[in-house]
Amino acid sequence: MNEVIRYSSFVCLIILNQILLATNLWPISPDLFLVHTLIYTTFVNKIPNIYLFIFMGFLIDLFFSNTSVPYTITYFLVGLYLNFSSLKWIQRSLLEQLILIISISFCLNILLFYVNDFSDEMSKRIFINPFLNSMIWVLIFINQRHKWLKNI
Numbered sequence: 001m002n003e004v005i006r007y008s009s010f011v012c013l014i015i016l017n018q019i020l021l022a023t024n025l026w027p028i029s030p031d032l033f034l035v036h037t038l039i040y041t042t043f044v045n046k047i048p049n050i051y052l053f054i055f056m057g058f059l060i061d062l063f064f065s066n067t068s069v070p071y072t073i074t075y076f077l078v079g080l081y082l083n084f085s086s087l088k089w090i091q092r093s094l095l096e097q098l099i100l101i102i103s104i105s106f107c108l109n110i111l112l113f114y115v116n117d118f119s120d121e122m123s124k125r126i127f128i129n130p131f132l133n134s135m136i137w138v139l140i141f142i143n144q145r146h147k148w149l150k151n152i
Contacts, residue, residue, distance in 0.1 A: 002044070006040060009036060009040075010036065010056065010059075013032045013033060013036050014060075014063055016032060017032050017033070017064065020032075021064075026125070027122060027124050027125040027128070028124070028125070028128055029129075029132070030129060030132035030133050030135075030136055031105060031108065031109075031129055031132075031133055033056075033060050033071065034074075034078075034101075034104070034105060034108070034133055035133065035136050037053075037056075037075070037078060038101075038133075038136070038137055038140060039140060041082060042140055042144055047082045047083055048079075049079075049083070050076070050079035050080060050083050052079070053075040053076060053078055053079030053082075054072060054075060054076050054079065056071075056075055057071040057072040057073070057074060057075025057076065058071070058072045060075075064116070065112070065115055065116055066115055066116055067115050069111060069115060070108055070111035070112050070115055070116075071108070073111070074104060074107070074108045074111075077104060078104065081100065094138070094141050097137060097141070098134045098137065098138070101130070101133050101134045101137050102130040102131070102133070102134050103130075105129055105130035105133045105134075106126065106130045109122075109125055109126040109129050109130070110126060112125075113125075113126060
């Protein structure tokens, strides 16, 4: 059942991302796919295999990129980080996670800027998006901290 929810929410995000692109709200919105990954990894007991991350990144690039580079590389790095660390360790270090989310979002948006021409306001997204992604993670972290503190 977990896999069905993961893939159906992923398809919904593809549709929502197309709507954001069509309404020109995409440059000032958080990256839905990274937020989806963050939310999903907080509610599972076991992190999915790295190949699933690469496959999901490739699918996003297939729908939203001229080349299959930005999301595939980003999801590969996220998958590596999540698979080579323990969940308890991830749940402890908020500052480290914020730095990682900001840096990965910044690099992803720079790659998107060079590869695609989604929006005229893409340069605005390079600076706004990492902070929006990190704010969402802070909300997730604050919401889950009581459950996580019991695990530690």
